[in-house]
Amino acid sequence: xxxxxxxxxxxxxxxxxLATLAEATGWDGIFSWEAAFRHxxxxxxxxxxxxxxxxxxGTLVTPVPRYRPWDLAANTATVDRLxxxxxxxxxxxxxxxxxxxxxxxxxxxxxxxRRLDEGLxxxxxxxxxxxxxxxxxxxxxxxxxxxxxxxPTQLPHPPVWVVGALVPGRERQPSLExxxxxQGIFPAVAAGQEGSxxxxxxALSEIVERLRGIRDGLGLPWDGYxxxxxxxxxxxxxxxxxxxxxxxxxxxxxxxESWWDVDEGPAGVAELRRRIAHGPPG
Numbered sequence: 607x608x609x610x611x612x613x614x615x616x617x618x619x620x621x622x623x624l625a626t627l628a629e630a631t632g633w634d635g636i637f638s639w640e641a642a643f644r645h646x647x648x649x650x651x652x653x654x655x656x657x658x659x660x661x662x663x664g665t666l667v668t669p670v671p672r673y674r675p676w677d678l679a680a681n682t683a684t685v686d687r688l689x690x691x692x693x694x695x696x697x698x699x700x701x702x703x704x705x706x707x708x709x710x711x712x713x714x715x716x717x718x719x720r721r722l723d724e725g726l727x728x729x730x731x732x733x734x735x736x737x738x739x740x741x742x743x744x745x746x747x748x749x750x751x752x753x754x755x756x757x758p759t760q761l762p763h764p765p766v767w768v769v770g771a772l773v774p775g776r777e778r779q780p781s782l783e784x785x786x787x788x789q790g791i792f793p794a795v796a797a798g799q800e801g802s803x804x805x806x807x808x809a810l811s812e813i814v815e816r817l818r819g820i821r822d823g824l825g826l827p828w829d830g831y832x833x834x835x836x837x838x839x840x841x842x843x844x845x846x847x848x849x850x851x852x853x854x855x856x857x858x859x860x861x862x863e864s865w866w867d868v869d870e871g872p873a874g875v876a877e878l879r880r881r882i883a884h885g886p887p888g
Contacts, residue, residue, distance in 0.1 A: 607854040609886030610635030610834075611863040612666050613878065615870035618650045624875075624882060625654035628661055631885045635662035637696065637862070640669060642706040648681035655689035662692050666836075666862065667769060667792065669700025671721035672710070675728035675745060683733055683758040691759035696792065697726060698769035720744070723784065726766065733763035765789035767834055771796040772813050779816060786820040790832030790860075803836060807856050810835065814857035834860040839887040841867035850888050861887065 611633060613621055621638065628636045636654065638647040651663045663685065670678065678695075686693040699718045700706065713721075724742045731738040735757055737749040758764055770785030771794040785791040793813045795804035810833070818828055835858040837850060850861040865881065868874040 607850055607858065607888055608634040608860045609850075609863070609888055610637055610662065610860055611882065612637045612639060612836075612865070614639075614864075614866050614868055614874075616875050616878065618645065618653055620875050621650050622653045622657050624878060625658050625661060625663070627879060627882050629658045631883055633661060633882065633886055635664065635694070635860070635862075637664045637666045637694075639666055641703075642669070642672065642700075642709050644705065648685055651685050651693070652688050655685055655692070658689075658692075660692075662694055663689055664694030664767075665696040666864070667696040667698040667700075669706075670697045670725045670729075671713075671718040672700060673725060675725045676732055676747070678725070679729045679732040680755065682729075682764055683755065686758040686760055686764050687756070689759075691764075693758075693760070693764040694790075695729075695764055695766045696768075697722065697766055697788075698792070719780075719784075726768075726788070730763050730766075733758055735762075765832070767792055767832060769794060770813070770817075772809055772816070774809075782813065782816055783820055786817050786826070787824065789830070790834055791817065792834050792836070805835065807852055810853065810856045810858065832859045833857050834862050836862045836864045837887070838864055838867070840881050840884075841865055863887070 611628060613624055613636065616624060625636045638650050640647045647665050654663055682693055682695055699715065699722055702712045721744055724744055728740050728745060728747055731740060736754050739749050740747040766788040767790035768785040768788050770791040771781045773779060773796045793805055793810055795809050814833060821828055821831065835853045853861065868877050
């Protein structure tokens, strides 16, 4: 089991300081997040890349349907090179909240799902190098013959962890099938309570079993695939608390502390420092 944390509220400089503390106190990863209009996660992670040497840096999560894939590819590759290959792209449909709707309409879940699949396909193709072209529903890409970008450090691209939700009682699981094609999953259960993934140990075991079967059918190995469970060992967010050990037994490879109960502001940053300094829960 590896241990990461999501920083809910901090300035860009504070994030970099928290990243150095996390690295010094035994954490394996520190993650930012993205909204439609707030801080920019990738410059924030770039700052952290310059002051750390070991911890993984990534997003939980990037709303890929909102991005032009080439912009996302440039951002992730830049931070991957700065960090000498420590980037993880956390990918999802995005949370359509008031922040999102203030600046963009919601095209609907089905459209966002197709944008997610197409966006990731182009993202991976661009990072895999030239020649690459793509003709899809939303975007068209021709081969880049001038000012082609350098590759990321991690080849063919940084690992992608995708939100994947189990729909109870359904034989076909498109969300899990999407996550199985990439390098990891943020597992959830569809129709979970607000502020919670709805995940239980029993559901995680079922998700892992299904993922194994899907990847086997695709000819993809299970070794190296990451199953990332969100927890909260200190506060009141969500429903996953206590020891990570049972979750590891059920198939989780990462335990991700998500401290959304912490207030924004100086007092909240001080509490984040206290929790990070305490070290991983394992």
